[in-house]
Amino acid sequence: MKIMLPVAGKGTRLRPHTHTKAKSLVHVAGKTVLEHIISRLTALEATEFIFVIDENGDQIRDFMKKNFPALPCSYVVQKERKGPAHAVSLAAPLIKRGDDLLIVFNDTIFDTDLSLINELCADCDGLIYSKEVEDYQRFGVNVVSEGFITGMVEKPEQPISKLAQVGMYYLKDAAQFMDYLDQTIAAKEMVKGEYYLPPVFMRMMQDGCMFKAPEIDAWLDCGKPDTLLETNSYLLLGRHHIHGQVEDTVLIEPVHIEKGALVRGCILGPNVSVAAGSVIETSIVRNSIINNGSLVRNMILHHSILGDSVQLVSSARRMNIGDHSLIEMQME
Template sequence: MKVILPVAGKGTRLRPHTHTKAKSLVHVAGKAVLEHIVARLVPLDISEYIFIVDENGCQIQEFMQKKFPDLQCSYIVQQERKGPAHAVWLAAPRISPADDLLIVFNDTIFDADLSLIPQLCFDCDGLIYSKEVEDYQRFGVNVVENSLIVNMIEKPDTPISRLAQVGLYYLKDAMRFMGYLAAAIEAGDMVKGEYYLPAVFMRMIRDNSRLKAPEIDAWLDCGKSETILETNAYLLQGRHHIHGESQNCVFIEPVHIEAGASIRGSVLGPNVSVASGSVIESSVICNSIINSGTVVRNMVLTDTILGDAVQLVSTARRMNIGDHSFIEMQG
């Protein structure tokens, strides 16, 4: 099996955290998004990890060499931004006739048992992993009849289906799939100037390919700040780890403090992750991500993401307040 990981893209919905780094390297629950994804793939028998990168590709390569030095990786630059299907198609020269293929997009950390792929796909040509959602109008959805996908609708107005595509795909015959990709691109099958995978899959379905839509256990969106905090809270469940230095602190589970962080005189949690090299003093923080080398003093923070090497410092207030007073302090 080979894996294609399209990690190009500006990550505009995650700014300012993506001004200086690739969006797949943004941290959540103590690890980069990409590390969470690759760690879920390592147990599979994967011969090559093919990364589709942009001008930040050197960051991805350095990260993989540091965190996963034993994996066989290759890197292809997407010079023109022509959509996700175009990004996947760029990997065609790396595909051989005997390959099967997994495609994983980097906005999503998934919880799914991928060891079940042979069992799920024994009588079909591919798997379009899905998750039932309430806000189906925001997604491309799969329409399923008799356990097979018969149609795909982008952002439907009516609940024809709630099975949203989650950006995780398996194709049993990688070369055949690449042929359909090439045909879609040659035909100029674009939406608003970009190529998308549903058009490719619909070509396959019209040619009687059998595609299924297995549901994943959890779909953890990492594409914008609000959802990264939700994903952080989910991944921290059952992971209360204090590896750094702490003095006179209260930790409300779950909290993840990396080795090399220093916490003094503070209350942290729930759902707080603090990266190595950070210093937190005299502060109260909940539901937040504090990245490496950051200093926080005399602050009360909630629903907050602080990038690398941030300095957020206030001073303690001194007050003399009489009986029956009402004080409301905004911000």
């Protein structure tokens, strides 16, 4: 099996955190998004990891070399922004006859048992992983009948299906898939100037290919600040890990403090992750992500994300307040 990870893209919904780093290298629950994803894929023992990168690609290369040096990795550069299907098509030269392929986009972290791929795909040509959602109007959905996908609808107004496509696809015959991808691009089947994967799958189904829509256990969005914080909370459940230095501090589980971080005189938690090199002093922090090398002193933070090397320093207030006074200091 080959695994493709399209990690190009500006990550505009996560700015300012993606101004200087690839969106897949944003931290959540003590790891980068990419590390969470790769750790879920290594058990498949893929023969090759294919990364589709952009101008920030050196960050991805360096990260993989440092954190997963044993994995066989190849890199393809997407110079033009022409959509996800275009990004996948650029890796065609690396796909050989007889290859099977798992494509995993990097906006989401997933929970599912990938060891079932061969069993699930025994009587079909591929898998388009899905998750039932209530806000189906926001997604492309799979329409399923008798266990097989019969159609795909982009952002349906009516609940024809609530099985949203989660950005993970398995193709039993990768070379055949690439042929259909080339046909779709040659036919210029675009939406707002970009190429998407559903038209490729629809072409394949019209020619008799069959796909299933297995539902994953958890679909964790990392594409926006608010959903990144929700994902941080989900991943921290049951993972109260203190590897750094903690002094005179109250910890409200779950909290993840990396080795090399210092927390002194604070109230931390719940749902706080603190990266290596960060120092937090005399502060109250909850439901937040503090990235590498940051300083937080004399602050009250909640639902906050701090990037690398941030310095956020306040000071204690001095007050002279008479009897029967009411002082309200709003946090927002």
